[in-house]
Amino acid sequence: MNRFFAIAALCCTVASPGFANSITGQAKVIDGDTLEINGERIRLVSVDAPESRQSCLDPRDRVWPCGQHAALALSDMLRGRPVACLSEGRDQYRRILGQCSVGGMSISAWLIENGWAVPYNDHKGRHYPAARRAEVAQRGIWAGSFERPNDWRRRNPE
DSSP, rough: OHHHHHHHHHHHHHHHHHHEEEEEEEEEEEEOOOOETTTTTEEEETEEEEOOTOOOEOSSSSEOHHHHHHHHHOOOOOOOOOOEEEEEEEOOOOOOEEEEETTTHHHHHHHHHTTSEOOOTTTTTTHHHHHHHHHHHOGGGGBBOOOOHHHHHHHHHH
16 A cells, blocks of 8 residues: 555656646736746746836937836736746746746737847747837837847846
């Protein structure tokens, strides 16, 4: 009988990584590329949105708070719907690096397509065509000019 429980425990341990690598629930938007679900911070992989404190220039060279707008656009898109994320590990800040979706739609892809983020460490190149479409259509941050979020962070450490 003990052997049965040992085998069952081993099977559960082997089967559980799929569950341990996913997180689902109501998401709170931290910024344009970071969510919080059940107390866990999740950094969306392969995209980079303007930081909350970051400003951009509109087509008339007027300053506008593009980082805040990116976060608000993400919040509006989520509309309180449940978010599902698959973990790809953790970053240096201990945030989960996740591929997240809402209603079956990739949140990262939506951010890129709507001009609220740029591809970042997108080794598979999956977001470059959408980024080009957003740029050509002048959606979101592409409506004017902006500094790449990773460059802005280097110049503006917290």
